[in-house]
Amino acid sequence: MEGDVKFTLxxxxxxxxxxxxxxxxxxxxxxxxxxxxxxxxxxLPAGARLVSKVDMPKGSLLPIAFGEMASDxxxxxxxxxxxxxxxxxxxxxxIIMEVTGREDAESLKERAKRLALKxxxxxxxxxxxxxxxxxxxxxxxxxxCVFAGVAxxxxxx
Numbered sequence: 747m748e749g750d751v752k753f754t755l756x757x758x759x760x761x762x763x764x765x766x767x768x769x770x771x772x773x774x775x776x777x778x779x780x781x782x783x784x785x786x787x788x789x790l791p792a793g794a795r796l797v798s799k800v801d802m803p804k805g806s807l808l809p810i811a812f813g814e815m816a817s818d819x820x821x822x823x824x825x826x827x828x829x830x831x832x833x834x835x836x837x838x839x840x841i842i843m844e845v846t847g848r849e850d851a852e853s854l855k856e857r858a859k860r861l862a863l864k865x866x867x868x869x870x871x872x873x874x875x876x877x878x879x880x881x882x883x884x885x886x887x888x889x890x891c892v893f894a895g896v897a898x899x900x901x902x903x
Contacts, residue, residue, distance in 0.1 A: 750900070751794040751901075752796075752899055753796060753899075754798065754799055755878070755896050756778055756897070757826065758881060759893070760893075767889075768891040772892060776881075777799055781805070781897075782805065783808055785812065790840030793837065802901065809899060811828065812895030814846065814891065814894075816890065821885060823848055825848070825850060826844070826882075826892040827845050827880030830878075831875075834871075834872040834874045840871075841862050843861040843865065850882045855879070855880040858880070862876055
């Protein structure tokens with residue numbers, strides 16, 4: 747099979763007078779704004795390789811597991827985080843967990859990590875490492891959006 751499976755994590759926040767623009771700004775900060783996102787469930791393909799950023803042509807369809815939250819209620823704390831449990835065995839799948847809430851990023855990353863480890867345990871898979879990304883924000887005027895995701899795509903080596 748030509749190419750390999752790659753993945754990357756990202757998190758960002760955005761603010762604007764309208765929700766959709768705040769969402770777009772959060773995507774930009776996370777590194778995913780120039781792609782057409784396809785939400786997927788939480789399985790990391792076997793053999794997937796971590797890279798620093800998406801290396802597909804802009805406008806491409808990009809499979810991504812993500813958590814997103816928005817609010818226009820001034821004073822709200824909102825957050826989003828993801829965790830990827832990478833298996834010891836490169837021929838096994840990994841698990842991605844996405845969480846959102848009214849908590850700080852560190853608490854959300856810990857919760858996502860705990861869930862990813864539990865899901866791997868449920869499958870009898872040993873974990874090599876757990877990677878996390880997260881963000882939180884205090885809502886001011888207008889809309890604030892937080893976004894955390896794990897993009898997965900097939901690329902050339």
